[in-house]
Amino acid sequence: MKADPFAQLSLLDLQQQDSTLAQLAHRKRTLPELATLELLAERRKELDGERVENETRVSDLTRDQRKADGEVENVKARRQRDQQRMDSGQVSSPKDLQSMQHEVTALDRRIRTLEDEELEVMEALEEAEAVLTRVRDELGVLDAQSAESESTRDRAVAELDGQAADTQTERELTAAKIPDSLLTLYDKVRAQHGGLGAAALRQRTCGGCRLELNGADLRELAALPSDEVLRCPECNRILVRTSESGT
Structure with a gap:
């Protein structure tokens, strides 16, 4: 030729x-921000799973606490009614009075047991809420880091694309001579x-x-x-x- x-x-x-x-194309494909964003995305996926898990746990424990509160209040209300009946003299039979006193004693034990269970649920709920808050805070930090990395990546890509466009224009002018x-x-x-x-x-x-x-x-x-x-x-x-x- x-x-x-x-x-x-x-x-x-x-x-x-x-x-x-x-x-320029290689630099664009291998920007350090791309690797950083990939790692952040993986970590966010993990944290999002933890968030869902802990939100479910908080929801379940909140329901358990409401149930425990209701049970305590119901038993206390029954105990109060029995005590009022005894104090008012409505129970005249010694046998019935003794039976009611035994019931009040049993209700007191039941109240203590329920209150202990209620306290355990409250403590578990507080712990779960603390974990959920930590996970949400970490997600917020992670999202801020991702936004910063995306901004840095976008600036780098824009600069590389600009250089590539200029070089491509020069190439077209050169190719026209061949x-x-x-x-x-x-x-x-x-x-x-x-x-x-x-x-x-x-x-x-x-x-x-x-x-x-x-x-x-x-x-x-x-x-x-x-x-x-x-x-x-x-x-x-x-x-x-x-x-x-x-x-």
């Missing part, structure tokens, strides 16, 4: 621009060689594979006209002659 030497030199500019675009046939070859070779399709030949060394060409290869390349598109005999990338080629 033949191409104007200046068009071939433009390939080096194009390659640099493509390499810059690839680097014949379609050479541009097609460059794109094909670049796709086959990890994004590096053209390299300068400097001091007898290919800038693509970094290997020094032997004397026979150099003499063969030097014998070709300046508009002949060269290929590296080692890596097959497009070789662009420069003033430092050594040919």
Whole structure:
């Protein structure tokens, strides 16, 4: 293939621009904030599970406390009624009075038992509410950290996108200087060689594979006209002659 030497030199500019675009894309994919946000999201998922679990526990204990309060009040009310009947003299039979006194004693024991159970529920509820508050506070801190990381990420992405847009504009201007046939070859070779399709030949060394060409290869390349598109005999990338080629 033949191409104007200046068009071939433009390939080096194009390659640099493509390499810059690839680097910018890599930086965008590997921003540290992305890893940070992923870790924060995982931790938030864990905390959200804890939040739901503790909200359920608080709800259950709140219901248990209301039930315990109601049971205590019911037994106290019954005990009060029995005591009032005895105090008012409504119970005249000694046998009935003795039976009622036994019942009041039993109710007193029942009240103490229920109040102990009520206290246990209250303590468990206070503990569960404290845990829930801690989890909610940690979620708030986590959300603030996520918002800050997202803001930092967005600024970095905007800056990288801006640089990529500028570089892409420069690339389009450079590509316009290169014949379609050479541009097609460059794109094909670049796709086959990890994004590096053209390299300068400097001091007898290919800038693509970094290997020094032997004397026979150099003499063969030097014998070709300046508009002949060269290929590296080692890596097959497009070789662009420069003033430092050594040919």
